[in-house]
Amino acid sequence: MRVVQIGLGARGRTWARVLREIGVTVVASADPSDDALAWARDAYPDCPVYADFRDAIRAHAADAAAVITPPIGRADVLLPLFDAGLHVVSEKPLETNLVEATRIVRAAERSGRQLSVCLNFRYLEVTRALRARVLGPRGAILYGTFLYHINRDGRRPGLNRFPLTMDDPMLLEQSIHHIDLIRHVYDAEIESVAAEIFNPAESMYRGDATVSAIFQMDRGIRASYLGSWVTGTNVRAFEWRTDCERGALVQRALFGDLYEGDRTGPLHAVPVPEVEPFVTDTIGYARAAFAALAAGTPVPCSGADHLRSLASTIACRRSSDDGEAIHPADLIAEADAALTAAS
DSSP, X not given: OEEEEEXXXXXXXXXXXXXXXXXXXXXXXXXXOHHHHHHHHHHOTTSOEESSHHHHHHHXXXXXXXXXXXXXXXXXXXXXXXXXXXXXXXXXXXXXXXXXXXXXXXXXXXXXXXXXXXXXXXXXXXXXXXXXXXXXXXXXXXXXXXXXXXXXXXXXXXXXXXXXXXXXXXXXXXXXXXXXXXXXXXXXXXXXXXXXXXXXXXXXXXXXXXXXXXXXXXXXXXXXXXXXXXXXSSOOEEEEEEEETTXXXXXXXXXXXXXXXXXXXXXXXXXXXXXXXXXHHHHHHHHHHHHHHHHTOOOSSBHHHHHHHHHHHHHHHHHHHHTSXXXXXXXXXHHHHHHHHHO
């Protein structure tokens, strides 16, 4: 596959490594930042770089684009790529606005090009092990509880800065991963969301950095969620517990530390291979996505699938604002209706 990479920020530099490790040919890269372009020229001197991605796709024949730009306004990048006949692999979320995200997905469908969204946490080794066991011999899922607390310093070197000024940084940059994981691991759709979103007093983020939600899912599954980027200590807290008819599974760290047990005995550790966080999982996702594009088969984490996770995420904000449960499917229908009315 011949690929143009668009976006060379903190996450884009990981992607530059990933693309080369999985064996695609990066024919050009683009970023409007002079610093990013200087980095790319130094790191990959044989790869042409451009300030404007349009110049890159005009100058080089490519099969696909890997888009690693901030999500706000991403439609301005993605829509011209479909017009140019390129498949797209994009970072999540597609957009922070569900109508715009839906517009991107529908444009991909009309163009006949494939769109895949990087939900790389699905490709963690611990996620694979957890999903296999949750959907295996433990019986029906009774309920799940997902806790994620970290005192995230948004000014730390190596992190993108745009979450500091986002309206919903925790929700759209972090919780969306967790909500997608709940859908993916439980193999169930979220039917309704009741949530409260707020910003603790000590937060460095302009937007709300804490999300509390209850998800009602199909097959009668309920999942509770609490995630925050603001805590009273620097000790990270993570626990995802899934209680089933015949036992429970508990994940105690984001990248591993999985346990299982039945009703009669203690939990015991499930062996999970070690990973390089944010790299091993991204390689797994990217390898699957570009292999599907090369074979002409449906891509993993399709745009339509991503819309369901994004709608469930945005339903948290709507529920918090309106004080009532929200149905994600209704939000997708609203977005499609808005697009039809505007056309």
